[in-house]
Amino acid sequence: MGNTSAELLAVGSDRSPLRAREDYVKAIYQLGADGPVRAAALARYLHVSRVSVSKAKRQLEAEGLLEREREPSQPLRLSRRGRKLAVAMVRRHRLLETFFHRALRVPLDRVHAEAERIEHVISDDVAMRIAALLGRPQRDPHGHPIPYRDDLRADKPLPTLAELHAGDRVNVVSLDDRDDAAVALLAKCGLLPGARIVVERADASRVVVRRGKRMLTLRRSHAAMVRIGT
Amino acid sequence: MGNTSAELLAVGSDRSPLRAREDYVKAIYQLGADGPVRAAALARYLHVSRVSVSKAKRQLEAEGLLEREREPSQPLRLSRRGRKLAVAMVRRHRLLETFFHRALRVPLDRVHAEAERIEHVISDDVAMRIAALLGRPQRDPHGHPIPYRDDLRADKPLPTLAELHAGDRVNVVSLDDRDDAAVALLAKCGLLPGARIVVERADASRVVVRRGKRMLTLRRSHAAMVRIGT
DNA sequence: GGTTTGCGTTAGCCATGGGTAACACGAGTG
DNA sequence: CACTCGTGTTACCCATGGCTAACGCAAACC
Numbered sequence: 001m002g003n004t005s006a007e008l009l010a011v012g013s014d015r016s017p018l019r020a021r022e023d024y025v026k027a028i029y030q031l032g033a034d035g036p037v038r039a040a041a042l043a044r045y046l047h048v049s050r051v052s053v054s055k056a057k058r059q060l061e062a063e064g065l066l067e068r069e070r071e072p073s074q075p076l077r078l079s080r081r082g083r084k085l086a087v088a089m090v091r092r093h094r095l096l097e098t099f100f101h102r103a104l105r106v107p108l109d110r111v112h113a114e115a116e117r118i119e120h121v122i123s124d125d126v127a128m129r130i131a132a133l134l135g136r137p138q139r140d141p142h143g144h145p146i147p148y149r150d151d152l153r154a155d156k157p158l159p160t161l162a163e164l165h166a167g168d169r170v171n172v173v174s175l176d177d178r179d180d181a182a183v184a185l186l187a188k189c190g191l192l193p194g195a196r197i198v199v200e201r202a203d204a205s206r207v208v209v210r211r212g213k214r215m216l217t218l219r220r221s222h223a224a225m226v227r228i229g230t
Numbered sequence: 231m232g233n234t235s236a237e238l239l240a241v242g243s244d245r246s247p248l249r250a251r252e253d254y255v256k257a258i259y260q261l262g263a264d265g266p267v268r269a270a271a272l273a274r275y276l277h278v279s280r281v282s283v284s285k286a287k288r289q290l291e292a293e294g295l296l297e298r299e300r301e302p303s304q305p306l307r308l309s310r311r312g313r314k315l316a317v318a319m320v321r322r323h324r325l326l327e328t329f330f331h332r333a334l335r336v337p338l339d340r341v342h343a344e345a346e347r348i349e350h351v352i353s354d355d356v357a358m359r360i361a362a363l364l365g366r367p368q369r370d371p372h373g374h375p376i377p378y379r380d381d382l383r384a385d386k387p388l389p390t391l392a393e394l395h396a397g398d399r400v401n402v403v404s405l406d407d408r409d410d411a412a413v414a415l416l417a418k419c420g421l422l423p424g425a426r427i428v429v430e431r432a433d434a435s436r437v438v439v440r441r442g443k444r445m446l447t448l449r450r451s452h453a454a455m456v457r458i459g460t
Numbered sequence: 461g462g463t464t465t466g467c468g469t470t471a472g473c474c475a476t477g478g479g480t481a482a483c484a485c486g487a488g489t490g
Numbered sequence: 491c492a493c494t495c496g497t498g499t500t501a502c503c504c505a506t507g508g509c510t511a512a513c514g515c516a517a518a519c520c
C-alpha cells in the first residue's frame with residue numbers, strides 16, 4: 001500500500017530532469033541525521049552557492065518535498081514525500097554500490113562515484129531486480145544499511161573512530177563513502193566493515209589502532225570517517 | 231593506441247551534461263546506415279524541431295564531432311571522433327540491453343528504454359566489466375552486433391521482412407528496438423533473432439509468415455522492423 | 461511559369477540550474 | 491553601543507537545450 005517510489009519519481013509532473021531535486025532531497029536527508037539542516041550547511045555539502053540552495057528550497061516546497069516553514073531562516077525539513085524520495089534514492093545508491101562491488105568487482109573507492117550518476121536514471125523495477133540478483137543485501141560495501149522500500153528509520157549516527165580513547169576495542173561498522181581517497185586508504189589498511197580493532201593511542205591529530213598484528217596510524221580526519229560499534 | 235572512449239567523453243571540455251550531444255551523434259551514426267543524413271530527417275528521428283538540429287549541428291561542428299561542410303544544406307557527416315563516440319554509445323547501449331535481459335531478466339520490450347537512459351552515465355570501466363561479466367557477448371538481445379571498442383564497421387543494413395515474397399525462407403537476424411510495442415508483439419509471436427520462418431503471403435498491407443507450425447500475420451510496419459538473413 | 465512543399469537558418473522566448481553582487485537581519489564580540 | 495560575521499534572500503547574468511515564427515531557397519507539381 002502507499003506510494004511506490006516509482007510514483008514519487010514522477011514528482012516533477014512531466015519534466016524528467018529532476019536530478020538536481022533528487023540530489024537536494026538526498027543531501028537534506030543525509031545531513032538531517034546530524035540535526036537540523038541549515039541552508040548554508042547544505043550549500044557547503046553540495047558545493048553550490050547559498051543562492052542555489054535558496055532557489056531550490058522554494059521549488060522543493062512548491063513540489064511538496066519540503067515542509068513549508070512560516071518564518072524564513074528556519075532549518076530545512078523534508079515532508080513525508082520528500083523523505084520517501086530521499087530514502088528511495090539512498091536505497092538505489094547503496095544497491096548500485098553493492099552491485100558494482102560484488103558483481104563487477106569495482107574497487108571500493110570507486111563505487112560511490114559510479115552509483116552517484118546512475119542512481120538518478122534507473123527505474124524502480126531495475127532496482128528491484130538488482131536487489132533480487134544480489135540476494136536482497138542488507139548492507140552496502142561501506143557497511144551502510146540498505147533501506148527497504150519506504151522504511152524511514154531514523155537511527156542516530158554511530159560514534160566514529162575519532163571519538164575513542166586508548167584501550168577501546170571496537171568493530172568497524174561503516175565508512176563514509178563520499179571521500180574516495182579516504183576510502184581507498186582505509187580499504188588498503190583493511191579497515192573495512194567487520195574488522196575488529198583496538199585503539200592504542202589517540203591524540204589531537206592522530207589515532208593509532210591495531211588490527212590483528214598490524215598497527216595503523218590515522219589522521220583524525222580519516223578516523224572520523226569510520227563509524228564503529230562494540 | 232588512439233583515444234579510448236573515456237577520452238572522447240571528455241569532449242565537452244569541462245561541462246558534463248553532453249547527453250544531448252551523445253544522442254545527436256548516435257542518431258546521426260544510426261541514420262547514416264541508410265544513406266546521407268539530412269537535418270530534417272534527424273529532427274523527425276529524435277522528435278525535436280529542425281531548429282534544434284540546426285543549433286546542435288553548429289555546436290557539434292565546433293566540438294569537432296561533425297565534419298564541417300562548406301556549403302550549407304549539406305548532409306550531416308560525423309568526423310572520425312564523432313564516429314568513435316557514436317560507436318562507443320552504441321556499444322554501451324547494446325551491452326546494457328544484454329545485461330538487463332540476461333542478468334536481470336528484464337522483458338525484451340523494456341531493455342531499450344532502460345539502456346537509453348543509463349548509457350550516458352556509465353563509465354568506460356563499468357562498460358568493460360559488464361562485457362566481461364556477460365562473457366563478451368557478440369549480439370544484444372534484439373540481434374544487433376555489439377561493436378568492440380572503436381570498431382567502425384559499416385555493413386550495409388540487412389533486408390527486412392517487409393521486402394520478401396511468398397515462398398522465401400529466412401532467418402530472423404534482428405529486431406528494431408526503438409518501438410517497444412512492436413518489440414513486445416514480435417517477441418510474443420516468437421519472432422526473435424534466430425527464428426526460422428517461411429513467408430506465406432505478402433500483400434500491400436500485411437505479411438503472413440509461418441514459424442514451425444504457427445502462422446503469423448504482421449502489418450507491414452511491423453514486418454519492416456524485422457531484419458532477416460538467409 | 462507560378463505555386464506549393466520541404467529544408468535549413470535566424471531571431472527571439474522559455475525553463476532549468478548554475479553563478480555574483482548586494483542587502484537585511486541576528487548573534488556574538490570588541 | 492558599534493562592528494563584524496554568518497545567513498538567507500533578492501536582482502540580475504550565463505549556458506544549455508528545447509520551442510515558434512518567419513524567411514530565403516530549391517525542388518517538385520500543376
